[in-house]
Amino acid sequence: MSSMPDHPIKSIDIVNKGLNRRYRAEKRFRRIGLGAVVISITFLSLLFISIIGRGHGAVFQTHMLLEIHFDPEIFIGVEAGAADYARLVKQALHAQFPDAATRGEKRALYGIVSSGAAFQLRHMVMEDPGLIGKRQSIWVSADDDVDMLIKGNLSAESGRLSENQLAWIERLQAQARLKKKFNTAFFTAGDSREPEQAGILGAASGSFFTLLITLMLSFPIGVATAIYLEEFAPKNRWTDLIEVNINNLAAVPSIVFGLLGLAVFLNAFGLPRSAPLVGGLVLTLMTLPTIIIASRASLQSVPPSIRDAALGIGASKMQMILHHVLPLAMPGMLTGTIIGMARALGETAPLLMIGMVAFIVDIPGGFTDPASALPVQIYLWADSPERAFEERTAAATMTLLLFLIVMNGFAVVLRKRLERRW
């Protein structure tokens, strides 16, 4: 044996020397990982906070109390529905603020009440013609600028309201004639150019009809495709082609489906523009891959013992699948369908292509009426310059998110309740 050095360098020493550095690196790496998760969740909370912070105000709308005299004069010679109700509002305002003398001042005075007030009075008279000739205190919707001022979203110096108007508003406040009341219009009206009259019901019904078409088509077709591909399809070029197609369709940008809808459903087949029918067809093609993929996974998870048992007691292959495998796979298929529907509900781009982006005041009543959809309404309102529309955009977004959370929550519950572990 040759002579050994006094202090032999052992590999454990090398390891120990670097150990602190390595532990530090370990900790740093771990912190970066945690940081990434925290950052994503921060983004999520920022998104929700900013939307709820902007949108919660739209639940209430500023109303003002007016002493309306249903002056019989304006009903002379006209039908009750065609009378000049705006004049009633103007008279009431005048009685309250006699100091508005010049034409400009009068116009400013009329501007603090929503133009929807006249429709409200008309509606009241149509319901109860006995009102004509009577006097009544009625809460009518204020103009959106007044609403924004009361909610503190608009500063008095912004110039949107004149000094006279500000003084009148102050007087109304002093007399307790201004109050924030539940914003029924937002939940029961269609779109409008006036923020205080604009509601989401039109867009929501458009979304409802669209999704109904999507559900009625994509669920049966998706399940049928999944059953065929999973249980019957022979392994050949043709079925390979179908499978590759489905996987690729799942990743095609949604706007391309919109182009397809525009070129095929609108231009070639001549279906009506802006109709939920066409929107539903386009979204069907878009959601099919999701449903097919989920349904196939669900079919795969049914254990072979069920199949063997069914075949063993003499069921045909079709009977085995339809009577035994399909019912067991159904919860998974439904979950996939709900998730696909939720995605379809939030989809906007293809609907822009097929014209569901028009300004539509009426609430659609069927599959071929012109309609918009909830996400499209958000897009339209987000473009509007009025400050009050920003609040409504955020509120519509909250509604959309609420629908999505309910749908996804339902899917989770369904999965938990009905899913069987084998």
Add this chain to the structure above:
Amino acid sequence: MISPSNTLIALVLLTALAHYLGLRRAVAAAGGHAHVQKLHSRPVYYGMLTAMWCALPALLIYAGWQAFESYIITQLVVADLPVTMRDLSAAQLSLVVNDIKNMAGGTIVSGDVGPELKAAVAHYLQLRGIGNAALAAVVMGVAVIGLVGARARISTRMRARNKMERLILWLLAACSTIAVFTTVGIVLSVLYEAIRFFQAVSVTEFLFGLKWSPQMAIRADQVGSSGAFGAVPVVLGTLLIAGIAMAVAVPIGLMAAIYMSEYAGSRFRAVAKPLMEILAGVPTVVYGFFAALVVAPFIRAAGQAIGLDVASESALAAGLVMGIMIIPFVSSLSDDMITAVPQSLRDGAYGLGATPSETIRQVVLPAALPGIVGGILLAVSRAIGETMIVVMAAGLTANLTANPFKAVTTVTVQIVTLLVGDQEFDSPKTLAAFALGLLLFVITLGLNIIALQVVRRYREQYE
């Protein structure tokens, strides 16, 4: 009133009747309820088969009629218009036809209505009435023939169940071809309009032109009458925004996936994972709203505070929010890939004394790399095809710049701006949207095919 929807309702009722009659006939053929075991199949199959014979041929005729009715009637009405109107240009003629249809539908048409037009409307309504009646007669006739024929063939030896099952199999197979037809439909429709575009604008100008300003002159002598259709600035703008998005999403998504799969305890995962999934489920229009109203003003203000000139529709804002949208996508795909790496590789590394982070960086990540790259490619394709965020937060004019503080435009923004609103399908301006759509489809399809191949090959490696 004979309307197509009423015909359909009648057909449904007749089908129900057919089911009942078929079932009754089968029971009768067996000699009463007590002897149904003489039948080859259970009676309900005979009923279903009769119903199918009643409904399916009639439905096919109905669908075919619906597809061609509008075209045929329009042609007949046009052929009957006075010569002066028939000689109008195609665009004007289509306007006239639109007027006729609107008036037939009860809508008031602007402008004065000539007697020819009124006659045409009456003619149109009359033809449609005849058409609806003929449709009802043919559909119901075919349904009754199917019903009677199928019912007559019912006997105890008829293999109703086997026939029914074969029919169901055919229906299932037919459903599965819809995916293929969708792809074919996308390719053909987009290609057809794109080819019409390339007849007006050369392919090389489109692919290599450096200027994009898609307006067409209303009059030929107008200043700046020729639009420019060079897609390069649009594509580069798309890549800039997608690049920013990936710069946000890849590090955060990947690190989040590593932490979730390798470090986090099950309690933490049970909370954090659903939260990340919510991020994935938020509709893109909501992200667009967030980008336009919160992020863009914030970045603009922050830029001004340090003396930078930031456009209000900067690429940075759109890219940043798009990145947030893609984080969960990257993280869930990377998570899959990391968990697919066999535990034995990790155990080997730990056995050699590596710390967890060393194991991850030097063993797990290299092993999972092909899968992660595939996942990132899928994310890139999603970023390129994303529409609403950029429509709401990115610019409209095409700037050839790599400065993230400037406004750029993207392929999807251009498609939307060109196609929303009134369109005329003979101007290159509208058709350009389809050329861009084709470009988008080809790029994303290419990325997807490569990514899916990479991912599949990677998965097979460890299976």
